[in-house]
Amino acid sequence: MxxxxxxxxxxxxxxxxxxxxxxxxxxxxxxxxxxxxxxxxxxxxxxxxxxxxxxxxxxxxxxxxxxxxxxxxxxxxxxxxxxxxxxxxxxxxxxxxxxxxxxxxxxxxIGNPVAEKPLSFPHLGEQGWTTFRMKKLFHAPVAQCLENFLDCPHAVYVHTGWFRSPTRKSTTVKLRWLADGAEAEYLNEPREKSVVWNMLQDSNSQMRHTDRFIAPNTSQVNYIFSDKKHYIITSSCTPISDTETEVHTVISFKYGRLNPLIRLFFEPLSHIIIGQDVAMLKRQHDNIQRFGGKARFYTSQADVLLPAIEAWRKALDENSPPPPAGHEEERELYL
Structure with a gap:
């Protein structure tokens, strides 16, 4: 395989x-x-x-x-x-x-490596950047973990008040299929009613937010602000079994001289947020088992990166050609 x-x-x-x-x-x-x-x-x-x-x-x-x-x-x-x-x-x-x-x-x-070395974590050890790490065990397969990390709509409900809150504002999403996965860029994203946005950046600054899936097991959430602040969250998923994934997350950020103070707030907040994801995916896992052990998912237009995650992992698992790069499209979401 x-x-x-x-x-x-x-x-x-x-x-x-x-x-x-x-x-x-x-x-x-x-x-x-x-x-x-x-x-x-x-x-x-x-x-x-x-x-x-x-x-x-x-x-x-x-x-x-x-x-x-x-x-x-x-x-x-x-x-x-x-x-x-x-x-x-x-x-x-x-x-x-x-x-x-x-x-x-x-x-x-455990097979024949397709690359001489693994993918590096961005900005790790670079001057001006501060980094902290997390390790969490998820009761979910790799694909479901990746979808969770790269899924904006769930944050409105699972992380209400911490990371997002429902505003019902229209957001444009640009989806791009890449040579190593796929990327979604969010435009005019709402930032109201959130501890993260209130504490970690100036709401008047412009923001570029991209979510990226790198096949077969990596997610990157990248926020770049016009006032030169920047943070990036990279998660590498290790498949322990068909239903368990160990996730190693590296969070690097650049806030100038405020870096030490930002970490005092940002690190425990990140543990709270990812802990909510762990709990939700455990509830999902337990309910799938309660209904016979086979997941039956309906996919909507709001599930932006899930088709790419599933297509890439299926192709690699079956030793078939991966999805071609180059496809682009726009979608409208309400967050």
Whole structure:
């Protein structure tokens, strides 16, 4: 499956340097650990000797040590040492996954990587920018998480007063299909009755707001203001299973000398807002299970980016050509 050929965040580099980490990707369990020469390695989280999880062990001189009998494995998955016997089993080897460290995260690819490295988070570490990170577990598949992050109408109801409130004002949306996904740009977007707009920017400034889906598992929400303020929210979705997604979100913003003060307000507010999304998608998941476990969705014109998300992910999953770039259209929404 081609979705396996992309990079997904497994854990943080800091956590792996401290001890082996148990992670799950596409329903498969892996252990990620600090291997030889400072490298990070990943292999199936199962000792071939007695099938205990290797993530419960430790690392010694770049080798992963099983907590049951002390069998030691190199970063390439090969058995290196059996403490209880002078000989070894040279043919014993655990399946591994591709592993790379970038932006403070450890990324895994369990197939054949289509790119040498993952997509970088914008403005991370750049001068004048402040960044904070979040990690949340969603009881929803990747496509539903991406739709939620890139869906404006839901914010009027789920985040009432915090991020949006119903105004019933007309908004023009420009939809563009791109070579790596799709983008929606919102024009004349209402900004009344919102804690975010009241606290984070001057309501008299002009705003350019774009929501972008980058196949197969990334969303970007980008706000640029005429007074040179700017913030961008990037979420990378890791498919743990068919119904669970771990979402790593990086929020970077530029407000000049106010950056430290803005963070004191912006970071806890972001946790509140994304927590509301977690709760809503959990309610959605539970109700789908209550009605037999199969989602039955009706899609309207207000679901701007969902068709692109579903088309791209279906094409990659089936190893077929992705949707062509170049299509553009305008829609009218009321927010």
């Amino acid at each position: 081609s979705l396996h050929n992309y990079w997904y965040i497994a854990t943080t580099e800091t956590a792996v340097r401290k001890k082996p980490q148990a992670v799950c990707l596409f329903g498969r369990n892996y252990v990620v650990f600090a291997a030889e020469n400072g490298k990070i390695a990943a292999m199936l989280d199962c000792c071939p000797h007695r099938n205990v999880p290797l993530s419960g062990g430790k690392t010694v001189n770049g080798r992963l040590v099983c907590p049951y009998h002390g069998w030691q494995f190199n970063g390439d998955g090969k058995l290196a040492h059996i403490p209880a016997t002078p000989s070894c089993c040279p043919n014993v080897c655990i399946p591994t996954a591709h592993c790379v460290v970038q932006d403070g995260y450890v990324w895994l690819c």
